[in-house]
Amino acid sequence: SQKIEQNSEALNIQEGKTATLTCNYTNYSPAYLQWYRQDPGRGPVFLLLIRENEKEKRKERLKVTFDTTLKQSLFHITASQPADSATYLCALGFSGGYNKLIFGAGTRLAVHP
Amino acid sequence: KAGVTQTPRYLIKTRGQQVTLSCSPISGHRSVSWYQQTPGQGLQFLFEYFSETQRNKGNFPGRFSGRQFSNSRSEMNVSTLELGDSALYLCASSPPGTSSGELFFGEGSRLTVL
Numbered sequence: 337s338q339k340i341e342q343n344s345e346a347l348n349i350q351e352g353k354t355a356t357l358t359c360n361y362t363n364y365s366p367a368y369l370q371w372y373r374q375d376p377g378r379g380p381v382f383l384l385l386i387r388e389n390e391k392e393k394r395k396e397r398l399k400v401t402f403d404t405t406l407k408q409s410l411f412h413i414t415a416s417q418p419a420d421s422a423t424y425l426c427a428l429g430f431s432g433g434y435n436k437l438i439f440g441a442g443t444r445l446a447v448h449p
Numbered sequence: 450k451a452g453v454t455q456t457p458r459y460l461i462k463t464r465g466q467q468v469t470l471s472c473s474p475i476s477g478h479r480s481v482s483w484y485q486q487t488p489g490q491g492l493q494f495l496f497e498y499f500s501e502t503q504r505n506k507g508n509f510p511g512r513f514s515g516r517q518f519s520n521s522r523s524e525m526n527v528s529t530l531e532l533g534d535s536a537l538y539l540c541a542s543s544p545p546g547t548s549s550g551e552l553f554f555g556e557g558s559r560l561t562v563l
Contacts (some may be wrong), residue, residue, distance in 0.1 A: 370551065378556055378557075380555050425491075432506055433505065434497055435541070436494045436505045436507070437492075437494065438522070439492035
């Protein structure tokens with residue numbers, strides 16, 4: 337069956353450390369993968385997009401990798417801050433799918449001072 | 450530039466009623482997508498409209514419908530409400546000329562069905 341799995345447990349890290357979130361998928365062939373941040377009671381906010389032919393993307397303190405062989409994406413936040421505490425969602429997109437995304441359940445990140 | 454605006458933000462209905470939710474996309478955005486978010490199922494795609502045409506649809510029953518107007522504003526309707534329809538309904542718009550689906554979400558309409 338098709339599924340997307342993110343770290344099921346909340347991730348607790350110390351301020352200044354690097355947070356690494358995983359997104360694994362089964363029986364999908366995405367053309368691209370996106371990461372969103374969602375704060376309680378708010379809509380998701382787009383962070384990064386990586387295409388199937390790209391290995392790595394960076395934006396400021398954020399880095400995402402995409403391994404289509406392992407069917408996995410890793411999302412890193414370096415020098416994490418308490419303000420980075422939120423739920424992070426990965427989403428798969430497909431050729432010809434227009435703006436239909438398949439979302440994972442999300443990983444809750446808590447950065448402690 | 451104003452973001453995606455959804456109304457109402459909160460509403461309470463009873464089983465069997467119907468509800469209409471509204472979404473105004475970012476100016477210039479012609480694609481509007483709707484998603485349902487629940488604690489159990491997460492974010493699930495409902496449908497997408499572009500230039501007043503539905504161009505993609507998720508796996509929801511026919512009680513869920515939508516439409517888009519010539520000014521790109523969109524509405525979704527849920528008829529014969531069930532308890533399980535309680536959720537956060539999120540609308541998202543996408544800029545023209547993109548094929549990769551970067552979405553700009555609104556704050557959502559939280560529907561409670563009693």
